Amino acid sequence: MLVLEKNALTDEIEKLVLKYGTSRSSLLPILQDIQREHRYISDFAQQEVARLLDIHPVEVNSVISFYAFLNTTPKGKNIVRLCQTISCDFQGKKAVAQAIERELGISFGQTTKDNKITLEYANCLGMCDQGPALLVNDKVYSHLTPEKAVQIISEIK
Amino acid sequence: MEKKMKRKGTVIFSEYTRGEGIKKALQKSREDILLEIRESKLKGRGGAGFPTATKWMLTAAAKSDVKYVICNADEGEPGTFKDRVLLLEYPELVFDGMVIGGYVIGASEGILYLRGEYEYMLKSLEDYLDAMRKDNLLGKNIAGKKGFDFDIKIRLGAGAYVCGEETALIESLEGHRGEARNRPPFPVNRGFLHKPTTVNNVETFASVSHIVVKGGQWYAKHGTDKSSGSKLFSISGDCEKPGVYELPWGTKISELLELVGAKDTKAVQVGGASGTCIPKSQFDRILGYEDAATGGSIMIFNESRNMLHVLKNFMEFFVEESCGQCTPCRIGNTKLLEGVEMIENGTYTFGYINKLKDLGKTMQVASKCGLGQSSPNSFISILENFKDEIFNGNGGVHGK
Numbered sequence: 001m002l003v004l005e006k007n008a009l010t011d012e013i014e015k016l017v018l019k020y021g022t023s024r025s026s027l028l029p030i031l032q033d034i035q036r037e038h039r040y041i042s043d044f045a046q047q048e049v050a051r052l053l054d055i056h057p058v059e060v061n062s063v064i065s066f067y068a069f070l071n072t073t074p075k076g077k078n079i080v081r082l083c084q085t086i087s088c089d090f091q092g093k094k095a096v097a098q099a100i101e102r103e104l105g106i107s108f109g110q111t112t113k114d115n116k117i118t119l120e121y122a123n124c125l126g127m128c129d130q131g132p133a134l135l136v137n138d139k140v141y142s143h144l145t146p147e148k149a150v151q152i153i154s155e156i157k
Numbered sequence: 158m159e160k161k162m163k164r165k166g167t168v169i170f171s172e173y174t175r176g177e178g179i180k181k182a183l184q185k186s187r188e189d190i191l192l193e194i195r196e197s198k199l200k201g202r203g204g205a206g207f208p209t210a211t212k213w214m215l216t217a218a219a220k221s222d223v224k225y226v227i228c229n230a231d232e233g234e235p236g237t238f239k240d241r242v243l244l245l246e247y248p249e250l251v252f253d254g255m256v257i258g259g260y261v262i263g264a265s266e267g268i269l270y271l272r273g274e275y276e277y278m279l280k281s282l283e284d285y286l287d288a289m290r291k292d293n294l295l296g297k298n299i300a301g302k303k304g305f306d307f308d309i310k311i312r313l314g315a316g317a318y319v320c321g322e323e324t325a326l327i328e329s330l331e332g333h334r335g336e337a338r339n340r341p342p343f344p345v346n347r348g349f350l351h352k353p354t355t356v357n358n359v360e361t362f363a364s365v366s367h368i369v370v371k372g373g374q375w376y377a378k379h380g381t382d383k384s385s386g387s388k389l390f391s392i393s394g395d396c397e398k399p400g401v402y403e404l405p406w407g408t409k410i411s412e413l414l415e416l417v418g419a420k421d422t423k424a425v426q427v428g429g430a431s432g433t434c435i436p437k438s439q440f441d442r443i444l445g446y447e448d449a450a451t452g453g454s455i456m457i458f459n460e461s462r463n464m465l466h467v468l469k470n471f472m473e474f475f476v477e478e479s480c481g482q483c484t485p486c487r488i489g490n491t492k493l494l495e496g497v498e499m500i501e502n503g504t505y506t507f508g509y510i511n512k513l514k515d516l517g518k519t520m521q522v523a524s525k526c527g528l529g530q531s532s533p534n535s536f537i538s539i540l541e542n543f544k545d546e547i548f549n550g551n552g553g554v555h556g557k
């Protein structure tokens with residue numbers, strides 16, 4: 001990372017700490033904002049959060065590793081999460097999954113070469129009455145067919 | 158947020174005007190509200206079914222200047238989505254219930270813990286809270302009641318099912334890994350930031366709002382003696398009309414299947430992945446704490462479905478979602494999943510499967526939190542109730 005980028009990131013994290021406060025219970029909201037902005041929480045970001053909240057960097061790392069929606073290595077600009085739980089499974093998840101994989105040329109767990117999309121599975125999204133369902137970042141889509149899913153994926157910027 | 162359609166129901170989906178419950182509550186004493194809730198016999202809707210009046214009484218009695226009201230909107234149990242409907246279509250019921258909770262236990266801060274997967278609701282919920290502040294239903298001296306200050310903030314989860322367990326949820330709010338705590342102490346005495354805290358399900362708060370307005374007796378008239386009131390059921394799977402239904406406790410499974418247009422039903426999974434699987438021969442059982450209990454998840458499987466596949470899907474879920482803190486759950490779920498795979502591949506022995514069932518029973522008593530205590534339920538009930546089709550040498554594929 002360039003020095004300038006580091007400074008900018010430090011500024012950004014300082015602002016978050018001002019917004020949420022320095023108590024330990026601010027840790028998750030701070031990490032979630034960094035994740036939203038950068039799509040991952042770099043080693044440097046972890047160190048800075050640790051320093052500003054006065055906790056050990058190992059602690060920060062251990063918290064991040066616990067949560068599926070936080071990660072320490074870069075992901076694509078958009079995260080697509082297809083529900084893999086039984087109600088969606090029985091409503092045609094597999095065909096949807098295969099259509100998306102074919103279209104993007106990647107498998108679940110991978111990121112497209114242009115870094116645009118990371119493809120993942122998620123557990124029940126609370127849309128079981130309208131499955132199969134998926135999330136694109138924080139937006140939810142339901143009643144998927146292979147065709148509709150590919151359409152949604154192709155509209156991701 | 159506009160309501161997509163007007164739902165009709167006897168209790169939860171009955172008429173209610175925003176702020177109604179708060180205003181009514183603030184004219185009464187805390188004790189009177191507690192009596193009303195006690196009379197309603199309301200039990201927690203998050204799954205465990207703990208009497209809400211008792212929980213609130215304990216939190217109210219705990220000595221502390223600072224207390225918290227937490228609404229558990231982590232809704233992660235496979236097949237559950239009724240909290241989604243409440244939050245999107247009936248936020249007034251949920252938030253009013255939290256304010257009433259704050260008044261009763263003597264808290265001035267409420268937190269809604271919203272699962273990360275529901276981030277798409279965040280904006281509408283925040284807007285809703287702002288509107289409440291404008292109308293003095295949140296903030297200082299609420300609805301003109303001198304000295305009663307209360308506000309609500311929303312915190313997002315980050316994709317961990319176990320954070321729905323109340324002590325894991327509190328850990329998560331405090332900025333830690335979402336690992337369940339040892340109990341006692343219970344959150345009512347030592348919860349968020351070590352302060353007395355009541356954690357309740359979204360639907361529990363919604364029920365309280367109605368109870369305060371319409372009375373405990375009115376509420377208790379619905380349902381059965383042991384399971385009062387009505388319940389929201391999230392119904393998915395093989396049926397014509399999946400969705401959220403309000404039904405009185407005591408409804409028979411067969412009646413429910415009829416209502417939602419389910420045909421050729423082979424099995425009904427009651428209570429999600431951590432619940433039990435009920436075969437056709439038992440469809441006259443009733444939904445209620447005294448029989449088939451559920452936080453609301455009902456998944457319907459017709460004759461064409463492979464029950465071993467269902468079980469495998471559940472066990473994969475638990476292996477992924479176990480927090481790994483205690484051995485029975487961490488190792489146990491992996492072993493149970495391996496067992497399912499052995500059946501699938503035809504490499505099992507009955508001796509070993511029986512050992513796994515015993516392991517499941519050990520997990521039910523030796524695991525630290527509800528996740529590991531309930532994850533063997535499906536394993537045990539599916540293998541028992543569907544043994545003929547599962548152990549047919551075809552990897553559970555029916556009839557071939």
Ligand SMILES: Cc1cc2nc3c(=O)[nH]c(=O)nc-3n(C[C@H](O)[C@H](O)[C@H](O)COP(=O)(O)O)c2cc1C
Pocket residue numbers: 200201202203204205206207209229230231232233234318319320321322323324356357358359361526527528
């Ligand atoms: C693994 C696990 C997940 C849970 N998830 C939820 C949940 O998403 N929502 C919920 O209200 N309760 C959930 N619970 C139950 C809570 O621990 C707690 O009993 C409940 O929030 C209390 O509220 P109530 O008394 O209103 O039911 C879960 C329990 C376990 C063991």
Ligand code: SF4
Pocket residue numbers: 319336337478479480481482483484486487524525526527528529530
């Ligand atoms: S039972 Fe499972 S989820 Fe609960 S504390 Fe133990 S390992 Fe964690």
Ligand code: FES
Pocket residue numbers: 083084085086087088089123124125126127128131132133235236237
């Ligand atoms: S099973 Fe896919 S949303 Fe619930």
